[in-house]
Amino acid sequence: MSLILHSPLDMHLHLRDEKMLENIAQASAHTFAGGLIMPNLVPPITSKEEVVAYKQRILKAIGKEQFTPYMTLFFKSDYDKAFLESVSEEITAIKLYPAGITTNSEGGVSGFDIEALRGTLETMSELGIPLCIHGETNGFVMDREAEFVSIYEKLASAFPKLKIIMEHITTKESVEALDRFENLYATITAHHLMITLDDVAGGMLRPHLFCKPIAKRPEDREALRKAALSAHPKVMFGSDSAPHPQHAKESCGCAAGVFTAPIALQILAELFEKEAASQEKLQAFICGNAEKIYGIKAQPKKVVLEKKPFKVPQRYNGVVPMYAEEEISYSIKEVHSGQ
């Protein structure tokens, strides 16, 4: 039995830089038609020159694969109109990080004073540049995202024409917020559809499943599944695939991030089948919704999956993926780029 996905998009992707970029870019570029590239390098991407140069490095790393890197800027509240106009052609969105909340986010926003953000956000609104947000407070780890919902709501109310994407949502509170504000959207990862905190810390501690936001409660995962499996039109797939070297995951202080790029489509196919969701819903979740939300047109790519057990490798170029050495039930059979 085979399953064809058209032009899958990964609307939240960490490709890193330098050696790591070279090691992992093809894992996404092989099966995805494009991805929204996170700007949290060291230092973060904050100028047009950096956007253009990073895009070139990505294109070089993916080599002959057909893959569109949708570029982003790291949000700063002092971006002015002239700058945003000049960069708008090069980017698909701007990503806002609360300061210090995750990997390489030290230069992010502290506090969410609407007036301090107004200039930049109104210009983004005018220019039609979506705002992607890593929505966590610095509260207790299980409460951070739910606490941030009130900030999402404050921003959504203050800037009603600004498209705000709640990134990698993990809670029922975020899912519920989607339907309260017209201009709130969301990405959902593959791993948050699969795991809860039980998988991270309920048996042995599993560093390769440790991510930010941390996986939450069973009822949260249920809410995420309901939104993804029904292809809620304001929800799209974003893997948040985030590679770290193995030693940074297996040590006395493990870095946050799950590397799912090479297996995301297979495990989504498995989940949608298991939960009796249709192929059309998967297609919308993996591409159609993102095209509508971002107003983009993914390049043609046809990914043929087949229901055939696949043992996930222990490593991809030194990076341990989710489900390493476990068997998943779908495999990539072939990929065709172009019409």
Added chain:
Amino acid sequence: MSLILHSPLDMHLHLRDEKMLENIAQASAHTFAGGLIMPNLVPPITSKEEVVAYKQRILKAIGKEQFTPYMTLFFKSDYDKAFLESVSEEITAIKLYPAGITTNSEGGVSGFDIEALRGTLETMSELGIPLCIHGETNGFVMDREAEFVSIYEKLASAFPKLKIIMEHITTKESVEALDRFENLYATITAHHLMITLDDVAGGMLRPHLFCKPIAKRPEDREALRKAALSAHPKVMFGSDSAPHPQHAKESCGCAAGVFTAPIALQILAELFEKEAASQEKLQAFICGNAEKIYGIKAQPKKVVLEKKPFKVPQRYNGVVPMYAEEEISYSIKEVHSGQ
């Protein structure tokens, strides 16, 4: 400034066996006057001969230190009266593990059918043998202990003369249960007084702070602190110090357990001072309450602590302790055994 503690007792201690026992026994035996020794070896301690032999191995491992190992049996519902009578002189308590809930607990109790447990528990009640319980269900990791409170209550009601010790409690629900049933008691660890889930998984993932029960929410830690710092008469110190080799903590599946034996008294002294609790309360929490609850008399030992920074070693004989390479503010100055 110095602080004298008399005959500290650790009423929940894992000393393991063989090489690990030899490596870590002295860390407890040096500063504690005695400890309640957990029976979850492989295989677990279930006979008089095993109790006696394990006690001898412990005494050999602690060498010249003056330390009383208060022995326990691994609970089985088929222990009969003749057996319990014959073993009662050798043990201080019997420890019950729900099956599969923590390290080496595979042979524990499945389900809590009062009638299936009645024979053994009534005999224990008659003989005055306390029942120590690792109280967690197999539910969601953050709910397991709170869910188990109803089982504590069922047992406490059904066997009103049986002393039941809720081991290493981590939640406000367990603290509250203490005052609802006369025959419920509790141990509290040092690490659960210090950390919440934020410390384990809120920043980097910290395998050396991963334990079962997992550290909970700030309000849970507050409830534990309130009980310990006030030396609630039904609460006593039990470290649950649980050594694992470093490689078993820093790998892709990390074992549960925090090794606190060598630093427990120092960090408790620090906490009680910081929270303005009196030395008398600390003395009751660390010894007096346990003596009353268990009806034991700790052997004389005088531990002199001083307020002097101590850098915790990276390892004690291959085992990474809590706060490894961090500085704590109290040091052990000297220890006097005997009157």
